[in-house]
Amino acid sequence: MINKLARPCAPTLAQPRDEEFDHATRLVAGFVVEIVSPGSEAMDSVTKVREYASAGIPQYWVVDRDGAQTVTLHRLSGDGTYEARARMPLAWLLQTAPADHLD
Template structure:
């Protein structure tokens, strides 16, 4: 489908229901996201290194006692906005309780992790830092795709902004205990 045909097929205002329909209709595994302001982002499926990093973090968290149904890859989250909700799909999420539904509310979301891919650097390291902080997500981690897979661990302050608590290579993070960086497993 051409970009022109795609644009003609869009409704005037895209909702999470519309976004869900686009995701379900896509045969190529693209990731569709909607900002709280209504901007659609379409990215290609993750590569194997990207998926491996997400799996490493998932196994690290479940190995430390987090229930498997609370450590989830590529689950949509509802991001509240002034004119309607947006929807993001972090690479990995950690929940205080098992989430329900396609776009669960953020009530029990403890951590969102984004792994930088080609073309997503500014989205992951700027746009989502601000958006996830406004949404009140307590912790946000960004894994860079440099030689060390540097992880920036953000923590939400009382002022409602993220501070970069620390930066470390992914290998160092995986050698530490999640309890050093998160509340205890529920």
């Protein structure tokens, strides 16, 4: 398990202060939402994905900055990598409950 993760883009309900972040990242989140920003595509789609998978985070959602703000829902598979399970526009996803998409 890694000791420190990159900060996800989407804030959590209990966002740790900077001095608490190292400790807080040792806890396993149920899911992470990453908003792909211009200039950080490689970090968001390669580096962070590996870190989150290594930490055992079961769900990883990626919001692309395309016209529909497409969200791809990934699930951690048995081999420790993420597989895409669904893609949908953010507007549609926001009309549903997050629990509808979590295992």
